[in-house]
Amino acid sequence: MTDSIRFLMCSPDHYDVDYVINPWMEGNIHKSSRDRSVEQWQKLYHTLKDHAIVELVKPQKGWPDMVFTANAGLVLDKTVVLSRFYHKERQGEEPYFKEWFESQGFTVHELPKDLPFEGAGDALFDRSGRYLWAGYGFRSELDSHPLIAEWLNIEVLSLRLMDERFYHLDTCFCPLSGGYLLYYPPAFDSYSNRLIEMRIPPEKRIAIEEPDAVNFACNAVNINQTVVMNKVSDNLKARLSEAGFNVIETPLTEFLKAGGAAKCLTLRVTEPIIPDRHATVLIETRTVRMEGHLLDAGLINQALDLIVEGGGSFKVQQFNLGEERQSTSNALIKISAPSHQVMEDIISQLIDIGAVSLDEDIQDAKLEPVTQHGVSPDDFYVTTIYPTEIRVNGEWVQVQKQRMDGAIAVKETPEGIIAQCKLLRDLEVGEKVVVDVAGIRTIRKTESREQRNAPQEFGFMSAGVSSERRVELIVEQVAWELRQIRDRGGKVVVTAGPVVIHTGGAEHLSHLIREGYVQALLGGNAIAVHDIEQAMMGTSLGVDMKQGTAVKGGHRHHLKVINTIRRCGSIANAVEKGLFKSGVMYECVKNNVPFSLAGSIRDDGPLPDTQMDLIKAQQHYTELLQGAEMILMLSTMLHSIGVGNMTAAGVKMVCVDINPAVVTKLSDRGSVESVGVVTDVGLFLSLLVKQLDKLTSRYHLEV
Ligand SMILES: NC(=O)c1ccc[n+]([C@@H]2O[C@H](COP(=O)([O-])OP(=O)(O)OC[C@H]3O[C@@H](n4cnc5c(N)ncnc54)[C@H](O)[C@@H]3O)[C@@H](O)[C@H]2O)c1
Numbered sequence: 032m033t034d035s036i037r038f039l040m041c042s043p044d045h046y047d048v049d050y051v052i053n054p055w056m057e058g059n060i061h062k063s064s065r066d067r068s069v070e071q072w073q074k075l076y077h078t079l080k081d082h083a084i085v086e087l088v089k090p091q092k093g094w095p096d097m098v099f100t101a102n103a104g105l106v107l108d109k110t111v112v113l114s115r116f117y118h119k120e121r122q123g124e125e126p127y128f129k130e131w132f133e134s135q136g137f138t139v140h141e142l143p144k145d146l147p148f149e150g151a152g153d154a155l156f157d158r159s160g161r162y163l164w165a166g167y168g169f170r171s172e173l174d175s176h177p178l179i180a181e182w183l184n185i186e187v188l189s190l191r192l193m194d195e196r197f198y199h200l201d202t203c204f205c206p207l208s209g210g211y212l213l214y215y216p217p218a219f220d221s222y223s224n225r226l227i228e229m230r231i232p233p234e235k236r237i238a239i240e241e242p243d244a245v246n247f248a249c250n251a252v253n254i255n256q257t258v259v260m261n262k263v264s265d266n267l268k269a270r271l272s273e274a275g276f277n278v279i280e281t282p283l284t285e286f287l288k289a290g291g292a293a294k295c296l297t298l299r300v301t302e303p304i305i306p307d308r309h310a311t312v313l314i315e316t317r318t319v320r321m322e323g324h325l326l327d328a329g330l331i332n333q334a335l336d337l338i339v340e341g342g343g344s345f346k347v348q349q350f351n352l353g354e355e356r357q358s359t360s361n362a363l364i365k366i367s368a369p370s371h372q373v374m375e376d377i378i379s380q381l382i383d384i385g386a387v388s389l390d391e392d393i394q395d396a397k398l399e400p401v402t403q404h405g406v407s408p409d410d411f412y413v414t415t416i417y418p419t420e421i422r423v424n425g426e427w428v429q430v431q432k433q434r435m436d437g438a439i440a441v442k443e444t445p446e447g448i449i450a451q452c453k454l455l456r457d458l459e460v461g462e463k464v465v466v467d468v469a470g471i472r473t474i475r476k477t478e479s480r481e482q483r484n485a486p487q488e489f490g491f492m493s494a495g496v497s498s499e500r501r502v503e504l505i506v507e508q509v510a511w512e513l514r515q516i517r518d519r520g521g522k523v524v525v526t527a528g529p530v531v532i533h534t535g536g537a538e539h540l541s542h543l544i545r546e547g548y549v550q551a552l553l554g555g556n557a558i559a560v561h562d563i564e565q566a567m568m569g570t571s572l573g574v575d576m577k578q579g580t581a582v583k584g585g586h587r588h589h590l591k592v593i594n595t596i597r598r599c600g601s602i603a604n605a606v607e608k609g610l611f612k613s614g615v616m617y618e619c620v621k622n623n624v625p626f627s628l629a630g631s632i633r634d635d636g637p638l639p640d641t642q643m644d645l646i647k648a649q650q651h652y653t654e655l656l657q658g659a660e661m662i663l664m665l666s667t668m669l670h671s672i673g674v675g676n677m678t679a680a681g682v683k684m685v686c687v688d689i690n691p692a693v694v695t696k697l698s699d700r701g702s703v704e705s706v707g708v709v710t711d712v713g714l715f716l717s718l719l720v721k722q723l724d725k726l727t728s729r730y731h732l733e734v
């Protein structure tokens with residue numbers, strides 16, 4: 032027995048599973064056996080008494096989980112941070128534990144109300160006492176960690192728990208003597224796993240598998256070289272013994288029904304203090320402001336989800352709800368993150384949804400020079416489709432050539448600062464690039480309630496996937512827009528895949544081009560090949576387009592076509608020679624509608640017009656997209672996604688595809704101008720042409 036080590040336990044007189052506050056309790060209400068739980072608890076108690084002193088706190092009726100004394104608080108030397116339970120079901124335990132600590136002469140620190148922290152269940156010292164591992168994510172709030180660091184004057188390393196089954200840190204993490212760590216890595220997010228790996232050398236990490244984890248092998252009591260736990264596999268036992276530990280198994284199945292085992296049932300109240308320790312936490316906090324229709328546009332939920340999913344936590348410090356129909360709301364949100372890197376990731380996503388720093392926190396954007404052509408400094412801000420501004424020398428500068436997945440390059444010119452989105456490969460030595468997230472804001476339009484909720488037929492509203500009726504409504508709307516754009520001399524760009532031809536859409540798309548509704552066509556080798564095959568041979572990929580049946584040997588047709596066009600040198604030359612007289616490509620040539628065919632690994636031939644240098648192809652696409660007001664994306668995932676990435680918010684995008692997943696991916700840009708239509712593209716085009724004819728036909732005056 033070691034006199035210097037003391038534990039606190041609470042006998043299970045009132046223990047039962049009375050409610051559900053963790054997944055282990057589900058289905059176990061009143062299913063634990065009183066006799067067996069007493070017997071199991073006694074066995075643990077006596078086992079520990081062989082190795083240490085065990086004190087007892089009086090159990091209280093009505094507080095069945097009080098048996099889990101690990102959650103009483105966190106002790107270091109004669110100081111304790113009392114638990115603030117997350118669930119009301121356990122909050123009533125707090126005064127009893129407080130009384131016990133005070134009666135033993137501990138200095139008790141209490142966290143503010145609404146700042147949960149569940150004691151040694153969520154905070155474990157490295158066994159040498161140099162630092163504290165603290166869990167958050169389910170029961171304890173990240174914001175409690177700085178206070179704990181300060182009160183206990185210790186370095187706190189925050190670990191985010193990800194698996195509900197391992198809702199307390201001590202269910203999946205157990206520091207052992209000699210610098211060893213027993214833990215279950217999948218219970219943590221990747222940032223936390225990296226932190227663990229940085230602190231604990233590989234030879235000291237004993238990572239366990241799921242079968243041991245669900246037997247609560249990590250929920251172990253470690254006293255020097257002894258480890259007491261519910262159950263252990265032979266393999267883990269052997270690994271622990273290799274590391275010099277003697278495992279004592281003591282069944283605690285009745286307590287597993289409430290989500291606890293050996294460690295949960297004990298609190299070590301003698302945690303030695305080491306002299307040269309310092310309060311440190313990596314946690315960063317920032318406050319951002321959001322303004323707009325925060326509630327009904329769902330922006331506030333989106334922001335809070337982003338923070339939590341990104342590994343941070345939040346406090347809404349202020350929320351002013353707009354009172355009138357048109358008035359906007361505003362909120363101040365304080366964000367905490369376990370490291371600068373996590374904070375940066377969260378803030379950059381919040382910037383994308385329009386969050387801004389508080390005036391007093393606004394700084395200039397951080398700029399770093401490009402030192403190698405085509406390579407950005409690390410930590411660069413990745414651009415989105417939304418209009419963006421950066422702050423340079425105290426002034427906000429609009430970023431030009433907005434597109435997503437670029438970096439912001441900044442140049443000083445005699446005319447002033449120029450900031451523009453650039454692809455990494457285009458960055459030049461001498462330019463500076465915006466890094467980090469300071470001094471950046473995106474401008475989000477605040478639409479009125481009417482705009483947001485207008486009936487689908489007259490507004491490119493919420494990015495949504497269509498039902499059958501919506502297809503017709505969207506066709507009516509697209510037709511209306513196409514007519515408006517054509518009549519005012521605007522620009523519509525079409526991206527189209529070969530399915531347009533296979534589904535009989537060629538004649539309709541040809542019609543749109545001929546009638547002046549299309550100002551540029553973007554696609555790949557296939558649309559052109561199959562279109563010309565149809566124009567020259569009546570088949571598309573060997574299928575007779577009139578009969579809908581495969582033509583014998585028809586699969587060779589498209590190669591013949593490719594060969595013919597290659598002989599001519601270009602599609603335009605072939606049209607000039609009169610080799611074919613209809614179809615999408617024919618109309619483009621005849622009506623001077625520029626097109627760009629971008630190559631791919633699948634291409635046969637390719638056609639002489641197909642640009643196999645992808646960088647050139649991307650540049651050509653970008654040029655043709657300049658000034659587009661609307662993009663019709665017709666059944667090509669590859670080219671449509673490529674185009675989506677190049678296009679800033681504000682351009683109307685209509686994505687037509689039979690696969691809802693593709694439509695959702697393309698239309699869900701968080702931008703109100705995108706709309707998705709799940710339907711057959713041939714059908715869509717035929718409806719569109721019909722609707723345009725209706726819109727442009729003369730009135731028949733009845734006399
Ligand atoms: N012979 C060739 O050279 C050849 C042949 C095929 C493809 N390719 C090339 O491969 C690349 C990818 O081709 P892609 O763009 O066709 O493929 P993709 O997979 O990127 O897109 C095809 C899309 O069409 C959708 N679709 C299928 N049937 C539909 C229907 N009836 N109505 C509406 N949507 C429908 C699919 O869901 C899919 O999203 C392109 O560059 C293309 O030029 C070349």
Ligand SMILES: NC(=[NH2+])NCCC[C@H](N)C(=O)O
Nearest residue numbers: 053099101152199289291295
């Ligand atoms: N330190 C622990 N993991 N304690 C287990 C506590 C179990 C208890 N039923 C709860 O959900 O709070």
